[in-house]
Amino acid sequence: MAVRLPRPHHHDVRIAVGGLLGGLFLYAFGLGVRPADEPIVLWPDSRVLLVPLVVMAVCELLRRTMPRAALLIGTAAVTADIFTRGSLATVLMFTDLVYTAVLYGPPATARRVPWITGLMTVAATVVPFAAWRVPEALLVGVGVGLVALAPAATGWIVRNHRDTAAAERLRAEQTALLAEIDRSQAVTAERARMARELHDMVANHLSAIAIHSTAALSLDDPRTSKDALGVIRENSVEGLAEMRRLIGILRDDSGDKEPSAAPTLDGLEALAEGARTNGLDVALDATHENRLPAPVELAAYRIVQESLTNALKHASPGRVAVTLAERDGSLAVRVTSPYGDRDGPRAPGSGAGLVGMRERVALLHGTFEAGPEDCGRGKVWTVRATLPITHGGTE
Incomplete structure (x- = not known):
């Protein structure tokens, strides 16, 4: 099978043609490197120098595609050129x-x-000088250095600069890619945070509105309907206030992770009272000695808020127990509600609440569990979260 040589680069074709034409121009005017009577000239016929010239021009066609083969053949051609009258074009192409x-x-x-x-x-410097013992012998080494060492050193310097530039471009592309990944992750994390805030702020009030509006529509009792409409109005006003606070968070350009108005554990009593207004029997036991980091207090507040919302939507009649206690460098949150069939109206759930609670706890490197379990008074739904108290942590 015939071996197909790679197609030469168009710049290499121009260089080869230019070198060949330059050599032919010198040949036409009889401009050789050495006189015909020099002892080193074995082939004084001037036409012989055209053979190394043509071979060298062909090698120039391969300078980019097959550089090693071109150098080996070119070395043989320039060696043969030494024993002719020589051509400056052949040496320059080498x-x-x-x-x-x-x-x-x-x-x-x-x-x-x-x-x-x-x-x-x-070797070309030492050997001729040792053999002839004349200063002119050093010119042999100078010639070899100009023809071989100087272009090799130049190529090495240019190659190092080219490789360094390629490495810098690759590093810049990788840095840009990492920056884009970081930006994308930051946007995703911020969107998830705002989704949790939106869900936790509004879901409790909307669930109460849904349940009481269903009760008002299903029961033909004016007093019950009036009470339900009162609860609906109260939750609508509170939900609107929460939405305004959320809009304030979105418009806040101060760079803070949480605005100063973020809920704290001091608001748990008001949260429990609101749940009682909506019809839940809530028992709150919250004890902590010191002021906790803002991310921890916000996460605990939102977990209790979402647990009460879930109890309002899904729990059976009975007491909802909320317990918070600080121990062993962490805040333990536990919310239990009766678990079983429910006779009254039920609000639909999407499951986003449990996902949001789990995400909040994971961001603080805590533990989270939620599910039914048996206790002395029957089956209950229990939410447990352990939040490490790390001052200076952020959500």
Whole structure:
């Protein structure tokens, strides 16, 4: 099967054609490097120098696609050119092959060529001087250095700069990608936080409105309907106030994670009283010695609020017990409500409340459990959360 050579780069074609035409121009005017009577010239016929010239021009076609093969063949061509009258174009094209072998060749070739040309330069300087003992012998080493070592060193420098620039571009792209990932994660986290706030702020009031409006529509009792409408109005006003606070959070450009008006544990009694107004039998036992970090207080408040909302929507008649206690460097939150069939109207649930509570606890590196369990007075639904008290933590 025939081996198909890679197509040369269009710049390489121009360089090869330019080198060949330059060599032919020098040949046409009889401008050789060495006179025909020099001892080193084995082939004084001027036409012989055209063979290394043409071979070198062909090698230039491969300078980018096959740099190592081009250098090996070019080295043989320039060696043969030494024993002819010589062509300056052949030598110049060889220096370009040395340069491109280091610049475009494999890493191993790029490392070895400067060392090899350096050793050749040293040898070409020391050996002729030791043999002839005349200062002019040092010019051989200078010539080899200009033809071989200088282009190799130049190619190594350019390659290092090119690799460094590529590495910097890659690092910049990676940094930009990481920044975009961080931005996306920050946006996602902020959207999740606002979703939790929206759910926790409004769900309690809307659930009460739904339950009492259902009761008002299903019971043909004017007094019951009037009481239900009163509860509906109260929850509507409170829900509207919560929505205004949420809008204030969205418009706050101070950069704070939570505004100063965020709920605290001091508001638990009012929260429980509101639940009692909505028809729940709530027993609150909240004890903590010191002021807790704002993220911990907010998470505890929202967990209690969501648990009361769930009890209002799903719990059977009976007492809802809310207990908060600070112990072993953490705040323990426990809410229990009767679990079983419910006779009264029931508000639909989406499951987002449990997800939001679990997310709040996870952000504080705490533990969360929710589910039914048996106790002495029957089956209850229990919500347990343990919130580590880490001052300076953020949600």
